[in-house]
Amino acid sequence: MSRAQLFDAVRVADLHTFSEIIERFGHAPEPVEGAVSSSPAGPGRGCDICKPTVASILASLGNGHILEGEQATLQDTNDHVMANMQKDGTYSVVPRIAGGEITPDGLLVIGQVAKDFGLYTKITGGQRIDMFGARIEQLPDIWRRLVEHGFESGHAYGKSLRTVKSCVGSTWCRYGVQDSVGMAVELELRYRGLRSPHKIKLGVSGCARECAEARGKDVGVIATDKGWNMYVGGNGGFTPRHAQLFAEDLTSEELLRTIDRFLMYYIRTADRLQRTAPWVEDVEGGIEGVRQVIMEDSLGICADLDAAMAKHVDAYEDEWRAVLEDPVKLQRFGSFVNAPKTADPDLAYVAERGQIRPANADEKAAGADSLGAPLIAGPTLEVRR
Structure with missing residues (x-):
């Protein structure tokens, strides 16, 4: 099959x-x-x-x-512990920051967590903050702190919705014609946790200047004076694709319904590990064939697609919160079977530009007597300056 x-x-x-x-x-x-x-x-x-x-x-x-x-x-490997494994065997932690919008208090929480656990931090291309260097036994403690302050899993580890990138739109920008941040937040909270054949990225720009680079996304939304233009089938990667115009001047309600159907049709019919760009090409009739199914209900399945998306939205739960509430699931987050809270002694780091990075082979071989010797991981890791 x-x-x-x-x-x-x-x-x-x-x-x-x-x-x-x-x-x-x-x-x-x-x-x-x-x-x-x-x-x-x-x-x-x-x-x-x-x-x-x-x-x-x-x-x-x-x-x-x-x-x-x-x-x-x-x-x-990644879904097994709900985190992305890095080159040294540690993991990255990526809380959801819907639409790239975060409060000063939220920034302080992430900063304090990263500082307390000695993590390297970086702003991602999807307008989130990635924290690197978390050991497997630290993941529950890190996420417990984040969940307590209102953060949830960003699903950076799964074949699912990743981010909805946005510019500041009409809220602040003098060129914006629609509230791109508000729309991006609504889309991200609607499709969070949506599992699919491959990762999904969205973007919302508040005007034709396209600061959110929406036409490089699986679904791109660009504001117009009359509503929203919707583009589909864009991506970066090994074979970059520009998204194609799918529908023009949609109201917010029409936009949500159209994206609902597009994503659910893709999830049901795409091949494994197939992004939306090649999928659109493979559908009979190409983008016009997809448009007929979604906009004209040519297959008579739109009601079913609508119901499937509504079921997803209603059933959503934060995966990490559920793990923290389940002692059985928490048992998998141990460094060693007979010493689950013991740090891996092979992990070593050096300070660079005020943060840590994994030590390379030469730096590890230099030993503790060398200048700028690697720091061996402990319960927390203080950066030497």
Whole structure:
């Protein structure tokens, strides 16, 4: 089956676990000539292609927390601990900052958390603040502090909505014709946690000057005097694409409905790890074919797409808050089986431009007697200046 076929099969058959799916649709592995197999006969146990595909499908269909029961065993390295693994084996922490809008108090919280845990901080391209260098056993403590102050997971680790970038729009800018920040915040809070075949990025610009670079996003929104123009199928990456104009002068209500349908149609029919740009090209009729499905309901599925998105919005919960409230899920965040709170002694850092970075091989080999020797990670890491 293609991913789209399997998605529909799982949805129609109302299956909710990998075991159910593999039992219903799996096939026994082809025997290797001359080899003796100790595996029992049956539909197999899944592979490195079907397991993450099924994990994505189940998450997109809203089958509960990704670390709940059997679903936890399907997740990749990042989703397994809900953080992005870095080159030295530590993780980055990225709280959601909807539309890039954050209060001074919020900035102070992030700054204090980063300082207390000795993390490297950087403003990301998606208008968020990334904190690097968190050890696996520190992740719950870091997120507990962030959640207590109103932050939630930014899903930087998942194939899901990442960010909705915005300019300041008509709120402050003398050129702005619509409230781009307000729209960006509404979109990000609407689609947060939406799992998909690949990551999704949006952008909202308050005028045609396009400071949010919306036409480089999977869905781009640009304000007009009459409403909003919507663009689809843009991305950076190995093969950059400019988004194409999809609809003009939409009201805010029309814009939300159109984006709802576009994203849900993409989630249901795209191939695994396929961005929206190649997906639009693969749909029969290209962008015009997508437009007919979404704007003219040519397949008669718009009501179903609307209902699916409404279900997602209603069922959303912050993944990290749910982990902090579950002692069983918290058990996976340990550095060593027999010493879960012990820092990895192989982690070493050097100070650079007032912050830490991982020590390279030469710096580690230089040893503690050298000038500017690496700092070995402890409970917290104070930067030497």
